[in-house]
Amino acid sequence: MSEIRMRDGIKVRGHYGKWYVIDEREYNGRTLYMVESETYGDEAASLIIDEDFNLVADEIWNGWDDYEYLLDNEPEIYVEEV
Numbered sequence: 869m870s871e872i873r874m875r876d877g878i879k880v881r882g883h884y885g886k887w888y889v890i891d892e893r894e895y896n897g898r899t900l901y902m903v904e905s906e907t908y909g910d911e912a913a914s915l916i917i918d919e920d921f922n923l924v925a926d927e928i929w930n931g932w933d934d935y936e937y938l939l940d941n942e943p944e945i946y947v948e949e950v
Contacts, residue, residue, distance in 0.1 A: 878903055880915055880923055887915065893932060895939075900924055902931065 876888035880903070887903035894900075899919055905912045914928040916935055928934045 876906065878917070878921060880917055880921060882923060883915060883926070887917075890914065891932070895935075900935075902928065 876886070878887045878889070880887055885908075886906045888906055889901045890904045891902040892899060893902075901917050901919075903915050903917055904910065905914075913926065914931075915923060916925040916928055918924055925935050925938055
């Protein structure tokens with residue numbers, strides 16, 4: 869089990885309060901963690917962070933299904949050739 873998995877009291881930049889890990893998954897070789905607010909629990913949206921506590925996704929209400937939806941519907945970025 870990873871070191872982050874055993875932690876609570878996680879601070880995430882741009883989000884109020886402290887968070888704790890409720891689940892972890894591997895995506896494209898990266899370990900990601902779903903965290904829940906220590907104050908509001910499941911009454912607030914969860915966040916997904918990486919091993920370095922960087923925010924990967926927020927407003928997660930339906931677990932990993934929300935993250936997979938974001939991956940599948942990621943807007944394409946078009947670069948104009950000069």
